[in-house]
Amino acid sequence: MKDNHLKKSIWVFHLNTGSCNGCDIEILDALTPYFDVERFGIKLVASPRHADVVLLTGPITVKTLPMVINALKAVPRPRYVLAIGACAVGGGIWYDTYSVIGGVKEFKKILEEHGVEIDKIVYVPGCPARPEAIIYGVALLLGLVKEKVSKEVVIIGEGSHH
Amino acid sequence: MWLDISLTIILLLIMLILPPVLDGIERKIRAKIHSRIGPPSIMQTWYDIRKLFAKELVVTDTGYIMFFIAITLFSMTILALFLLPTGFMNIFSRDNISLLLFSIFILAIQLIWMLLSVAPSNPYSTIGVFREALLGMVNELFFMLGLFALLVYVNGLSFTHLISTSYSITYVLILLLLASYAYVSSGRIPFDIAEAEPELASGILIEFSGPLLGMVLYSNLVKRAILYGFVANLIILPLLGELNLLLKILLFFISLLIIWIIYSVTSIIFARTRVDLAPKTLFFFYLLVTILITITWLLRV
Incomplete structure (x- = not known):
């Protein structure tokens, strides 16, 4: 599928996976x-x-996991995920709690086991994430704006003032 | 003869391209009323459909049945479009029974919509179709009554008979009945209870994805254009008389656009009605108009 087709028309689905509703209110605000x-x-x-894009909030609790997998399976490909808020990105303050999966990173492994492929994931951190950040995240996902963060790690030597 | 055939084909192509553009214009107007910018261009609905056709089709348990019914719906919609005059009586709408045939197609399209909604074994979809059927019982009953009144009034079964018709209070009332039918069956607020988006998770459309959804949405828009085009014809055909052909066609498209805009603005003003209230309200409204038609008919005004 040409990316151009998606750039002009983006349909989003809101998926709460056990969030505190903070990010969900921000999503509603963005809409x-x-x-x-x-x-x-x-x-x-x-x-x-x-x-086309799933707006995923919350740390993905054990209870919601089967439903979240089903919902993602139902999305026709190319399927994109926007992990919104600290919890969705890395589990937030619940990252090692007994009842949660711990964010999208762990979730990706589980999805691979179930054979559900995600074409692209963009992380929108924040507690809660601001509406502007969510819109920016969607734009980043579709390549409408360029990524500002580089994946290279720069080690600054001793004696540097920065 | 060749001019007729080529004009028929050109106007048919315009009618195939136009509905999503009109929807785009509607979205822009709705945005203006909300004091926002709205979609980037009036082609937005076309972009949406193009994207859906480029996406993957998720086949469910009843996917194949859904696919065949969707194809039937699409072809039936196109067939109804063939019969619709566009200010110019095309080679199909000149037929002796074109108006009757057109109405049968319209009713068949409504029926196939319901069939399409029953096909996926999804509870949301089933609830949606029950709501649609409940509304349809009232709506289609009075459409048939209105149509019967129209056929008797114009004294014929063809669109060509509309040209020689003259305006009267009875005709205006019949027009009101059929225009209300067009509004309700195009699934606009307050009568979109079958799709009721947040409440029923898109209702009857819940299981459709990718190209199938694109086809169903496009058929729905073409159906809207057909219904509004029908109303436009009822309004302008008795008035056109001996006008220039191009002017007639232009007048048709202008009136189609105006009707579309009036309907869209009306739907913004209203809120979604209650499920049990919609058929009741509609029934009393239609009953009132039918009684008025009967009275004016008897008084010959």
């Missing part, structure tokens, strides 16, 4: 007329079968 995401062709859909 209000104030931020007007329809400007970018973004539309909220009610069924995962219609979605």
